[in-house]
Amino acid sequence: MTQIPLINFEDDPATVREAIIEACEDYGIFNLVNHPLANDINRDALSETTLFFTQSMAEKQAVVRTLDNPWGYYDRELTKQRRDRKEIFDFGPGFSIPWPAGRQHFRRTMELYSDRCRHLSLDLLDAFSQALGAESSALRNAFDPAHSSFTRLNYYPVNDALADTDAPAAGPLGISEHTDAGGLKVLQQGDVAGLQIYHDGWHDVSPVKGALTINIGDMLQVWSNDRFKAPLHRVRASSGSDRYSIVFFLNPAMDCVVTPLPSAINSRDKPHYRRLSWREFRELRAQGDYGDYGEEVQIKHYRTET
Numbered sequence: 001m002t003q004i005p006l007i008n009f010e011d012d013p014a015t016v017r018e019a020i021i022e023a024c025e026d027y028g029i030f031n032l033v034n035h036p037l038a039n040d041i042n043r044d045a046l047s048e049t050t051l052f053f054t055q056s057m058a059e060k061q062a063v064v065r066t067l068d069n070p071w072g073y074y075d076r077e078l079t080k081q082r083r084d085r086k087e088i089f090d091f092g093p094g095f096s097i098p099w100p101a102g103r104q105h106f107r108r109t110m111e112l113y114s115d116r117c118r119h120l121s122l123d124l125l126d127a128f129s130q131a132l133g134a135e136s137s138a139l140r141n142a143f144d145p146a147h148s149s150f151t152r153l154n155y156y157p158v159n160d161a162l163a164d165t166d167a168p169a170a171g172p173l174g175i176s177e178h179t180d181a182g183g184l185k186v187l188q189q190g191d192v193a194g195l196q197i198y199h200d201g202w203h204d205v206s207p208v209k210g211a212l213t214i215n216i217g218d219m220l221q222v223w224s225n226d227r228f229k230a231p232l233h234r235v236r237a238s239s240g241s242d243r244y245s246i247v248f249f250l251n252p253a254m255d256c257v258v259t260p261l262p263s264a265i266n267s268r269d270k271p272h273y274r275r276l277s278w279r280e281f282r283e284l285r286a287q288g289d290y291g292d293y294g295e296e297v298q299i300k301h302y303r304t305e306t
């Protein structure tokens with residue numbers, strides 16, 4: 001088991017910045033302790049997540065997502081053309097959110113939790129900008145005020161509820177290997193292990209008490225001109241205990257065009273990526289989540305010849 005770096009958010013900003021550089025040049029993922037998300041909110045969000053998924057299938061299907069509205073419950077997401085063995089509930093901006101009826105506390109908790117995650121991720125983004133030699137606000141403008149960030153509640157059940165139905169067969173994993181498409185991700189893992197990263201082989205990223213796990217996505221890899229690596233990761237299918245997690249994806253404004261930051265391009269180097277429209281990239285990646293359309297578009301398709 002590889003131990004991913006641990007960063008103390010209460011250290012002075014220069015120390016945090018150095019730690020981010022070291023962690024993201026090597027792993028692209030780290031655990032963050034002493035972060036501003038109060039522990040009671042963390043706990044509340046996780047227990048509300050558990051309660052949500054323990055509802056009956058009919059209650060969950062009442063808030064199912066549709067082709068016209070990406071927010072809500074879903075249990076047949078595909079990654080790399082295999083059905084992930086998990087259930088999800090997604091919410092974010094731009095469409096009406098099908099909050100479950102009569103569960104005000106669920107809604108209030110989730111709104112508060114995602115708002116805190118958004119503020120924390122924007123603070124981290126400022127540190128990333130400085131780490132890449134740019135002004136602290138250089139990346140924030142791509143995410144604030146307009147953004148396409150969203151929150152995902154994950155449930156990885158031991159028993160596959162769709163095993164004997166006409167749903168596509170489940171793959172062997174909770175979620176197949178992938179990189180996250182956007183800026184960065186704030187993950188609360190609960191206390192059941194399952195997340196793995198690829199770093200000279202697959203390694204468990206076990207939960208650390210009180211820590212949030214942060215990893216960068218494809219867009220930060222592009223902005224950094226490959227100095228920082230978006231980690232390939234997956235989640236094992238649950239065995240023994242059901243697993244719950246909450247993910248906040250910090251994603252750019254839909255109209256954002258992403259290119260490597262000038263300050264991140266070494267004087268002897270050139271941009272490793274061509275201009276990328278986040279809207280186009282996001283939509284092409286999302287198609288692969290809804291159905292089997294052959295090879296999914298990945299960030300490597302935007303590389304320039306080097």
Ligand SMILES: O=C(O)CCC(=O)C(=O)O
Nearest residue numbers: 154180187195235245247
């Ligand atoms: O549940 C987890 O630990 C990670 C989930 C994940 O990678 C994702 O939803 O993109």
Ligand SMILES: [Fe+2]
Nearest residue numbers: 178179180233
């Ligand atoms: Fe992911």
